[in-house]
Amino acid sequence: MDKQPFIIYDGPSGSGKTTLLGAVDVFLGYPYLSVARLTPSQWVYGTLRGDEGVTAQVEEFERALMRVTRPLLVYTFASPEVLLERMHSREEYRPTKVLELTQDDLAKVLTLFLLYYTKLSILPRIMVDTTKTIQQCIDVVVIEMAREFSG
Numbered sequence: 001m002d003k004q005p006f007i008i009y010d011g012p013s014g015s016g017k018t019t020l021l022g023a024v025d026v027f028l029g030y031p032y033l034s035v036a037r038l039t040p041s042q043w044v045y046g047t048l049r050g051d052e053g054v055t056a057q058v059e060e061f062e063r064a065l066m067r068v069t070r071p072l073l074v075y076t077f078a079s080p081e082v083l084l085e086r087m088h089s090r091e092e093y094r095p096t097k098v099l100e101l102t103q104d105d106l107a108k109v110l111t112l113f114l115l116y117y118t119k120l121s122i123l124p125r126i127m128v129d130t131t132k133t134i135q136q137c138i139d140v141v142v143i144e145m146a147r148e149f150s151g
Contacts, residue, residue: 005032005149006069008123010040011076012109014086016130016137020076023134024141032145039065040073043120044112055120062122072148073125074141075117080106082131124148
């Protein structure tokens with residue numbers, strides 16, 4: 001049985017996960033199963049809450065994912081200043097406590113995401129700076145997906 005590609009877009013709130021996922025899917029004609037938020041967010045926010053078992057859970061999930069799919073993580077990021085600006089401009093964040101976050105809070109979240117991607121995760125990954133134009137971000141993802149899934 002051939003393993004199907006499975007694309008996971010993840011990163012902090014306001015980093016462009018959903019925007020990029022939708023744009024890449026439209027550009028490619030929806031050939032892959034794609035989701036926004038999965039193991040990276042689970043680990044980052046579990047770590048922030050002090051959940052001591054989250055690392056083992058995420059590691060086991062990634063091993064299981066590798067057995068049944070060809071996963072690829074797409075890490076979307078921007079500076080804390082840009083993330084705050086995006087969150088403050090979006091209606092969906094207004095009634096939540098997300099708007100009480102500071103640049104320091106977001107810097108910590110970004111550091112944890114980077115730690116996850118560079119030290120913990122066993123999955124192949126792409127890092128996308130979403131302060132670039134949407135077309136530049138699409139190009140990065142499409143080129144890297146072609147490399148990852150060409151075999």
